[in-house]
């Protein structure tokens with residue numbers, strides 16, 4: 001087996017007395033697509049933030065290529081949030097270029113001359129890859145929700161990250177647009193050999209996109225002290241090796257879909 005790109009070893013995350021995550025032990029190979037599902041507040045975003053480097057684990061270690069995870073975001077990891085706020089005074093092309101400018105000139109946030117010309121070309125390529133070539137000169141307020149998420153993906157990918165972190169990236173989009181976005185993200189994942197971590201509340205999205213699904217839940221509950229125990233990865237499901245999803249998982253998905261219809 002090849003060396004893991006990410007190793008999570010005995011990781012705990014606590015906020016004061018509140019234990020959010022406990023005893024996480026997980027290895028991720030380069031090129032995996034991990035869907036992270038679990039109840040609201042179980043610690044999915046906390047886990048993603050630790051992978052991004054904006055949060056530090058309370059205990060244990062997280063390794064990137066065998067070395068401690070850098071404690072700040074850098075170009076190895078790109079992130080896309082559910083709600084994207086692009087700079088409103090910059091057009092799509094300038095917004096994507098800005099991401100690249102900060103990656104190559106973190107202090108100044110600006111590049112000049114030939115480097116700028118090259119960056120402009122790369123940004124245009126990125127916009128083309130996400131299907132926004134025709135909207136390069138439009139401002140964020142002139143883009144639909146789906147287009148704004150495409151822009152967010154282009155901005156994350158301009159830094160050429162090896163790891164892409166997605167925090168409910170399609171949660172606010174209409175079902176038809178979500179489908180298009182699923183196709184896009186699968187293409188980008190495969191073509192660029194990315195390692196992807198995606199939080200979703202939609203189980204069927206998690207199972208259809210991911211090569212592996214982590215289900216976070218609390219195996220232990222103290223009713224008098226709900227914050228005493230944290231969530232763990234209670235199911236770690238390798239989609240490729242499962243010929244068929246187990247009945248229980250399939251029925252979970254069906255239940256969720258039925259609940260959506262009922263709303």
Ligand SMILES: Nc1ncnc2c1ncn2[C@@H]1O[C@H](COP(=O)(O)OP(=O)(O)OP(=O)(O)O)[C@@H](O)[C@H]1O
Pocket residue numbers: 015020038039040041042043044045046047
């Ligand atoms: N900076 C913080 N300080 C204190 N508590 C926090 C902080 N960040 C998160 N929490 C708490 O940690 C718990 C897990 O939060 P987190 O956002 O990781 O959950 P989540 O699974 O992503 O939730 P959701 O699905 O609702 O987005 C929550 O109870 C939250 O209130």
